[in-house]
Amino acid sequence: MNTGVTARTGPGQMLETPAQEPRHDGRWRARFSNPWFGFAARRLGGVILSVFLLVTLTFLIVPLIPGDPARAIAGTDATPDTLARLRETMGLDQPMPVRFLDYVSSLMQFDLGTSFRFNDPVTAIIASKLPYTAQLAFTAIIVVLLVSTSTGMAVGILTRGGRRRWLDLLFGNVAGFLASLPGYVTATLLVVAFAIMVPIFPAGGADSISALVLPTLALALGPTCAVARVVRQETATVLEQDYMRTARGRRLPPMRLYLRHALPNLLTSTLTLTGLILASLLGGAIIIETVFNYPGLGNEIIQAIIYRDYPVIQGIIVVVGLIATILNLLVDVVLGIIDPRTLGAKSNG
Structure with a gap:
């Protein structure tokens, strides 16, 4: 069966050409040029390298x-x-x-090995303590996102165009001071103020929801102030954009103006910075737990250091490092969904 194509080249001459096979180069090229493919390849390589360094150095x-x-x-x-x-x-x-x-x-x-001190699997020890640390860290992350975004936006809106200069200066100085305080200093001050001088909250333990208030505040206060300063600056930049002037010219309601048009453009920088402080939040949670005698990984790793319980120390560090790596990866994915430009795709223009 002849699958070729016959073409006439001249009087009485016929030229047979082979049939063209279907080409898939364009399809594969489109797949590999997809920005999500490059994003996945880069992040997978980064995760593998991070885990290798984490395990080796630990x-x-x-x-x-x-x-x-x-x-x-x-x-x-x-x-x-x-x-x-x-x-x-x-x-x-x-x-x-x-x-x-x-x-x-x-x-x-x-x-993860066996504990030198208890002769129990390290996975079992971490599994019994991790829920407390995770509860504290994730509560602090939620507080950081909600409070920093709303506060930074509010100050940015109120000080737009050089208005209320005193508020801008006051917010910058106070937020900068609180962001610079070490977590254990903040924790100690909160215990003295709200557990001793004015006994509103318990000074330690995890017997009730109220016992979570002071550790969460101590852990979230510094990062919240740091992110709020960035959000305030980004808000001032976004409000001066042409599309925001157009929206204000149409006299849109404030909630629609700021939540629909300004907030989405702030999320990229906010989530980027939040992703950078996730690791510090997890590490800070371990330090804060020792101040409040919170039954999480913090007290466990301190006891493990005292008794030189290598498997427990290594296991806690590896688990916390893996959680921080995964959370940063999730933040990158969310950023890619919100703003595809963060995927590193080349401009088609």
Whole structure:
């Protein structure tokens, strides 16, 4: 069966040309040129590199903590034979490369090891403490997003075009001061003010919802002020755009003007900055928990450091690092949905 195409080239001459096979180059080229494909490739490579560095550095740095885990657990009166048996049980008698390979092999099986102190799986210990830390961190993130966006927008609107200069200066100075305070200092001041001088909230524990108020405020206050300053600046920039002047000229209702036309253009910068402070919020939550005696990962890692419980320390750091990496990835995805320009796609123009 001839599938070619016959064409006449001259008097009495026929030229047979082979049939054209269907070409899929354009289809594959369109798939690879999709901005989401490039975004996924870059983020996947970044996540793999981040996890590798996190695991490697954690494994190498934790053993540098001064002290002997065997002596910390057995006590100062332990005999050399007892210490030697403990080190063998803990696997500390093995060379560092062998221990690292065993550690990575266990991680690939979702096994974080066994606690030196309790002889319990580290996954079980973290699973019992993580809900408290997650509750505190995610509550703080919600507070940061809601309060910083609304406050920054309100100040930006009220000070538009150089109006109320005193409010702009007051907001900038107060927000800058509060953003610069370390979390543990803020936590201590809140305990003194609202748990001792005016006993409104409990000073520690997690027995009730009210016990979550002070830790959340201590954790969220600094980031909220930092993000609010950025939102205020972005609001001032957005309000001077031509489309906002046009919208004001049409005398649109304030809620529609600011929520529909101004807010979407602020979300990109707000979410970008929030994504950058997610890791600090998770790390800050661990510090804040020690001030308020909150039963999360903070107290657990402090006790693990005291007893040189390497698997627990490494497990908590790896889990918190993975959560921060995943949250940053989710923020990037949301930013890509809101503003496709953040995907890094080339302009078609």
